[in-house]
Amino acid sequence: MWSIDEVLEKLKSRGYKLTGQRKAIIEKLCGRKDHPTAEQLYSELQKSHPAISFATIYSTVQLLAEMGFLQILTIDDKKTHFDPTPETHAHFFCQRCGLLEDIDMSQEERDTLKRLSKYRARSMQVYLYGLCHECDKK
Template sequence: MWTLDEGISRLKESGTKITAQRIAILKRLEGRKDHPSAEQIYQELKRDFPTISFATIYSTAQLLAEKKLIQILTVDDKRVNYDPDPEPHGHFRCTACGHIEDIPITESLVETLKMGQDSTVSSVQLYMYGLCPSCNVR
């Protein structure tokens, strides 16, 4: 996970223009574990940046993903979610409350899933669905 300062310097190093809106989006994502949706980020930023658009959030997220600062998740078929943890890991989404939880992906799990194939894996998207512990008891 990166800090806001590290995120900004990573963008600067790669020659990306630093704008107030880009910094604000980075700041909103820094250290978050709740996998916020684009809509959520938009609502949170609208107060300070009344002119911010969805397009800005989408394109900035795309940029941050290219620079390996975030992952863009499609675990929910109705929206995209952002994850500031760029390290490979899977996700579990509760179909009742929408909560998204991290699932560790180990080297040996990837090997198991490959079933002996010789291919080289460069990224993994693992999505699981079901009921989270608190929805399960209801």
């Protein structure tokens, strides 16, 4: 995982400006284990930044993804989720309630998968779909 300062430094070193909005978004993401959507970040940021816009959120998050600090997940076809943990791992998605959980994967497993293609894979996603325990009961 990364620290706020680490991200800010990299932004600066690449010539990006350290704006209040960027800092706020980075702080909101730092250390999180869940997978917020743009909507979620937007509403969480209302208190500190009532005027923040979706455009800023989307562009910042994209920047962070390009710099390798987060992953953009398309596991949920309704909306995009952001994962502040950049290291490759798998995800489980409950098709009933939308629960989205991390799943560990060994380095060996990751390497094996990345080598499956004849092209060089920059990144990878492993998505498992099903029902969580709660939803399976019903």
